[in-house]
Amino acid sequence: MLKLMIAEDELLERKALRFLLNKYYREKIEIVAEVTNGEDAYARAVKGDMDIILMDIKMPGMDGLKAAELIKKKISETEIVVLTAHSEFEYAQKSIHIGLSDYLVKPYLEKEFCSVLDKSIKKIKIRNSRMLKQQELKEKLKAIIPLLEKEIILEFIYGTDDLKDKFMEYKKMLEINSNRFMCMVLSFPEKNIFNQGLLEKVKSTLREKIEGVIAYIGLQDMVFLLLEDDLNEIVESNEFRELLFELKDELKYSFHTDVQIGRSQVYDSPEKLSRSYDEARAQLINKGIWAGTYLYDREKVICSKIIARDLDGVLNEFNDLFSCLVNGNHKNAKKVQDYFREFIIFLDRSIKEYSEADQEIFNVRKVERDIIGFKNIINLKSYMHNFLKKLVKQISEHRKDKKDKIIEMVKDYINHNYNEDFSLCDVAEYISFSQYYLCRLFKEVEGINFKEYVIRVRMEKAKEMLKKGEMIKRVANSVGYSDPNYFSRAFKTYTGISPSKYV
Numbered sequence: 209m210l211k212l213m214i215a216e217d218e219l220l221e222r223k224a225l226r227f228l229l230n231k232y233y234r235e236k237i238e239i240v241a242e243v244t245n246g247e248d249a250y251a252r253a254v255k256g257d258m259d260i261i262l263m264d265i266k267m268p269g270m271d272g273l274k275a276a277e278l279i280k281k282k283i284s285e286t287e288i289v290v291l292t293a294h295s296e297f298e299y300a301q302k303s304i305h306i307g308l309s310d311y312l313v314k315p316y317l318e319k320e321f322c323s324v325l326d327k328s329i330k331k332i333k334i335r336n337s338r339m340l341k342q343q344e345l346k347e348k349l350k351a352i353i354p355l356l357e358k359e360i361i362l363e364f365i366y367g368t369d370d371l372k373d374k375f376m377e378y379k380k381m382l383e384i385n386s387n388r389f390m391c392m393v394l395s396f397p398e399k400n401i402f403n404q405g406l407l408e409k410v411k412s413t414l415r416e417k418i419e420g421v422i423a424y425i426g427l428q429d430m431v432f433l434l435l436e437d438d439l440n441e442i443v444e445s446n447e448f449r450e451l452l453f454e455l456k457d458e459l460k461y462s463f464h465t466d467v468q469i470g471r472s473q474v475y476d477s478p479e480k481l482s483r484s485y486d487e488a489r490a491q492l493i494n495k496g497i498w499a500g501t502y503l504y505d506r507e508k509v510i511c512s513k514i515i516a517r518d519l520d521g522v523l524n525e526f527n528d529l530f531s532c533l534v535n536g537n538h539k540n541a542k543k544v545q546d547y548f549r550e551f552i553i554f555l556d557r558s559i560k561e562y563s564e565a566d567q568e569i570f571n572v573r574k575v576e577r578d579i580i581g582f583k584n585i586i587n588l589k590s591y592m593h594n595f596l597k598k599l600v601k602q603i604s605e606h607r608k609d610k611k612d613k614i615i616e617m618v619k620d621y622i623n624h625n626y627n628e629d630f631s632l633c634d635v636a637e638y639i640s641f642s643q644y645y646l647c648r649l650f651k652e653v654e655g656i657n658f659k660e661y662v663i664r665v666r667m668e669k670a671k672e673m674l675k676k677g678e679m680i681k682r683v684a685n686s687v688g689y690s691d692p693n694y695f696s697r698a699f700k701t702y703t704g705i706s707p708s709k710y711v
């Protein structure tokens with residue numbers, strides 16, 4: 209039920225309003241407050257929980273228009289209907305720019321009263337429906353930001369070929385402007401301690417000093433990319449050192465073991481991204497943390513090619529690795545098998561970073577059994593080739609599924625609002641998403657840009673209506689064109705013929 213306040217200093221007028229509200233809107237509107245001056249109207253409105261205000265212009269002290277202006281600045285969603293006498297009509301009319309919903313001229317007929325109230329109620333319902341849908345979309349899209357952060361971290365951990373270009377894109381997606389960055393890695397001697405909740409807590413702590421914090425639990429450690437224009441000054445400050453000391457102390461208290469922190473230098477060139485991670489990791493190696501989990505460089509390259517869905521690159525790197533293994537072990541099948549069993553475990557742990565936590569990319573035990581079963585090294589190589597091909601395909605399909613879900617939301621918005629005037633910026637804002645990322649993603653998934661898709665939807669709807677004999681002017685308005693001549697030109701560009709000839 210909607211909540212309404214009457215702001216009117218005349219008792220008889222308040223009674224008349226109550227009578228009409230009870231007569232026509234008893235099931236829809238609850239009168240939660242009655243006030244007699246502008247000050248009280250403002251004070252009650254800013255407490256919140258108010259959908260509609262019936263506001264008289266002439267009241268003692270602060271007048272209704274001033275109160276309405278203050279309320280709209282504070283709570284823009286509230287629908288305010290001005291009540292005015294004939295002598296004040298022009299004054300009230302000029303003040304609609306404040307953002308007032310409508311006005312009623314006293315004495316008003318019941319039909320007029322209901323017409324104005326119905327319009328306000330409809331606006332509220334539309335807004336609430338839109339807000340509800342927007343909230344639902346926000347919930348669905350919450351997983352996208354962690355996905356982007358995950359991709360950034362893994363891209364620079366594995367040093368993919370197009371890391372620089374992707375990094376610049378990621379920054380735009382996350383609306384990060386700083387060019388200065390450093391890598392920081394948090395690691396415990398005991399593994400599998402970190403979780404998403406703890407990661408968010410540490411991120412929140414770091415954001416007390418640094419605005420741009422990208423993080424992910426990669427290879428069982430917390431990996432952070434810190435971005436800020438004055439990053440050098442921040443990380444060298446006593447305040448930042450104290451923050452890290454307090455963080456280590458808190459983690460030690462929680463888990464009864466020391467956390468080690470590795471940090472890189474501050475850089476301002478994307479070419480140094482992989483170096484920054486290697487520097488942070490090197491500090492942990494020196495502290496003995498990474499000694500048992502150090503990855504071979506060639507394995508990292510293969511993993512980066514898989515992440516980039518570069519099948520040719522994966523197979524070429526694998527062939528080089530296989531040749532080194534066979535030559536180094538003098539074609540000892542048992543040693544080659546043992547190595548690939550460990551390699552499969554590494555791939556499973558690494559590639560899972562690009563999938564849902566509870567989703568199995570491949571069955572590690574089955575692949576291990578298959579590897580053991582090959583007595584011939586050439587057959588083992590062929591098997592590994594096929595395995596890697598399937599793995600790249602799975603990664604590609606998984607990433608496509610994520611993107612398709614976002615674009616389906618955008619297409620749903622277009623299909624429901626093609627008769628309105630909107631832009632990519634409006635849609636991005638509606639679903640709380642980066643305009644830049646949405647533009648790039650839409651073209652990638654649909655093969656055409658956002659504007660072209662909107663035109664296609666509108667023109668296909670127009671063709672349907674024209675076939676039914678609808679007038680061109682009506683069709684134009686129905687598909688979002690206020691100017692029939694502009695619609696006709698756009699239609700001819702799309703179909704090759706004018707609307708009149710199409711019929």
